[in-house]
Each structure stands twice: as structure tokens, then as C-alpha cells.
Amino acid sequence: MTVKTLVVAIALASSSFAAFAQDILIRNATVHTAGAQGTLKNADVLVRNGVVQAVGSGLAAPGATVVEANGRPLTPALFGGITEIGIEEVSGESSTADSSVTLEDQPMRPEFDVTLAYNPASVVIPVTRVEGIGFTLLAATTGGSFIAGQGGVMRLDGSADPLGPRALFVRLGGGSAADLSGKSRAAQWMLLDQMVAEARGRVPVDSPHALLTPAGRATLARYLAGNGRIVVQVNRAADIRQLLRWAQREHVRIAIAGGAEAWKLAPQLAQAKVPVFVDALADLPADFDQIGASLENAARLDSAGVPVGFSQAGESHNARKNRQLAGNAVANGLPWEDGLAGLTRVPAETFGVGDRVGSIAPGKLADLVLWSGDPLDVAHTAEQVWLGGRAIPMRSRQTELRDRYLQQAGPLPRAYSK
Secondary structure, eight states: OOHHHHHHHHHHHTTTTOOOOOEEEEEEEEEOSSSSTTTTEEEEEHHHHHEEEEEEOOOOTTEEEEEEEETTTEEEEEEEEEEEEETOOOTTTTGGOOOOOOSSSOOTTTTBBBGGGGOOOOOOHHHHHTTTTEEEEEEESSSSSSSEEEEEEESSSOOOSOSEEEEEEEOOSTTTHHTTTTTOOHHHHHHHHHHHHTTTTOOOOTTTTTTSSSHHHHHHHHHHHSSEEEEEEEEEHHHHHHHHHHHHHHOOEEEEETTTTTGGHHHHHHHHOEEEEEEETOOOOTTTTOOOOOHHHHHHHHHHHHEEEOOOOOGGGTHHHHHHHHHHHTTOOOOHHHHHHHHHHHHHHHOOTTSSHHHOOOOOOOOEEEEEETTTTTOOOHHHHEETTTEEOOOOOOHHHHHHHHHHSSSSSSOOOO
16 A cells, blocks of 8 residues: 555545554554564554454454555554643633632632633644543643642543543642742742641641641642652752652652753662653753753653653643654663663553553554654654554644645635635
8 A cells, every 4th residue: 555545545544543543453564562572573463442442463354454664663652741731722821821819818729620621622632632532641830839630641633531540649849839839949848748747637727827728638638648740840859859758658659741950860860760851951040950061961860760751841832842852862872672662561550541542552542653763753743643443634723724835826816715
């Protein structure tokens, strides 16, 4: 099958995206499973009822739609990072942004849950998924408190609800985090200790000095009991050291986002089994929390045994950059397979959805991407994305605008039509 024929076949399949998942046999691909099987050359993937049924060579599937990969890479759908996709339509228009809460009387509201505002019809979603991205961690961002609130993993398949458990988001360190905690990072630990005391019932609910509502206490108590991951945006090594001590003392499960200086504490992070989601383009002392930023951050962490994923702050509208982060990390010493894992398996396992997405294996959702070449090289593109076995339309508002303005000039000016 030629590339042109493949495109036509995929276009036909795409018309039924919202209706049903086809049985598909993707044949003769370089299958990067991001799982126990590693990379398989000249392999086939059989999809039935939206789920991967088999991975191997010489598979047969009478009645299935056959896609000839001709050796091209096939990967799991990628992780878009920790974003506000679906809760932030236009960054500069506050009425379209729902990622933070600012309350005057009681700003500490860990019970705030941004998934309730998620819009599966957001135009940002098609823009994101045509780039090979199938899921993201929807995040609460700091507004009135350095305790931002909750979010969860969203698949970009039109689903309205989170795939797995909630995560709690916290920002520590200088800058905006210090501004929201009495102008000192030391105050963050004081306030955290009081909130833990409240959640554990050591402070009366009716105390005039209480920081949390009853709902907030119940929410924080769940995380203190290990039911969910606390995602901490933090960069400075000294702050990460204090975070590790706090997490060990309170027996909580944490992940780090940012971690510009995390490489300085790689052995401790590995021992504590703390995943770090790095911005692999951060190589300059952008502020006093990132003086030790290094392009080798991901490679050094990975070498020490730290699970490494990728995310870039404030890039919901450019989530495509996440694979550039992974490629940049590989260019600076991270093994290629670990770079792919940081876009697939690591985030899925970290946020409690590894049994459904993040790798290609029998029984998992058929969230797959066929690439024109190396997926960690931005010179190559996603040729087709399947989510739950559905071939998604490889169109977005951006591609439609592109095509409109590429039309040949006629009786009317370019891009106008009768």
C-alpha cells in the first residue's frame, strides 16, 4: 500500500471516529512497545474492539482493516505533559481559563478539582492530538494559594471524565509560590505542617486559625493515606531536599514537576522512587531557583535510576513540544528507549493509568501513533493516530487554516470562497 493509499484508507476510517472502533491490523511496523517487549522490528499489532489483542509477527485477522506500515515506527500515543488542555481555551481571556481558584476568606482549598471544568470539545484538543498526543495530566495551577488543587489524567479521545485517580498539585520555592505563602519559602513548610495536622485531626475543625475547610481536610487526608499522587512544582535542590524529608516523614507519594536542579539529588530521588518530570530545554539560570539548570538533567537522573518524564510549564497550546523535550534529552545523554518511556510508560504508571495506556501490549487500549520517522525527531510527524482503535481525523483548526490560505488565487482574494 502506498502512502497515498494509506492516507485515503485512514481518511475513510476517520469519518467513523465518533461512532465505533474498527478491527485493525497494523502490519510490518517497527513497534516501540515502551513495555517489556521493547522494540520489535517487522512486527504486527492487532486491534479488536478498541483494545490491543496481539503483538507479534505474521498475525492474521480476517475482516480487519489492514494498514501497511512498511517499517515505519509505531508507538503508544504520547503524553502531552502537565497541562491545562481543555480548561484553558485562550490564555489571555480569563473567562476561558478555569485552572485556578482565588478565594479571599479561606484560600487553601485542596478540594478544588479542575476536571469538573474540562471541555472535551475544546479546539485545543484536535491541535494537540494530531501531533501524536493521546493523554495529558490536567493540572490545577496556583491562584490564591500555593496549594493549587486537584486534577487528573484525561485521554484526548472526547471522553469527559478522568481516566484514573486524582492528583494534588502544589508549588514550592521562590517566585509566585513564595508570594502566596507570606513572602518566604520557609513559610510553606510551616503552613504545610499545619494543614497536615488539621487533616490528621490534631487541630479542631472550629479552630479560628484553621486553614482548611472540612472538605479540604478530607481531601488532604486521602493523599496523606497514599491514595493519589502529590505533584510538586519545584526546582531548587535545597527545596527538593526538604520535600523529600517531608514526604518521608508524612508517608506521601510525590512526583516532581520541573526539577531543574533535581540532578543534584539524583541518588536520594532514586532511593525514594520519586518520578521527575523535567523540562529538558531548561539550561539557563532563568531565576534563583534554577541556577544549576543543565541539559544533562534527564540523563543524570535516569542514570541514577530515577523515573524520568517530560513536561514544560505553561505550554498547553504547544504540547507538541513535549517530544522535543524528550529528543533534546536524548541528544544530551538519555538513552533513546528511556526518552520514549518518559513520553509514555513513565507518566502512565506515575499517575495510576499504566494498566490502560502508556505501552503497547495485549489488553491495553489501542492508543497508537504511526510516524513518518523517529518520533523524538521533530523533523518527523504523526501520520495517523488511533485512540481506542478509532482513527482520528488528522485535522485541526490550525490545519484547516493552513489549507484555506494555501488555496490558489482565483476570482476572489486568497482564502475567500463564494
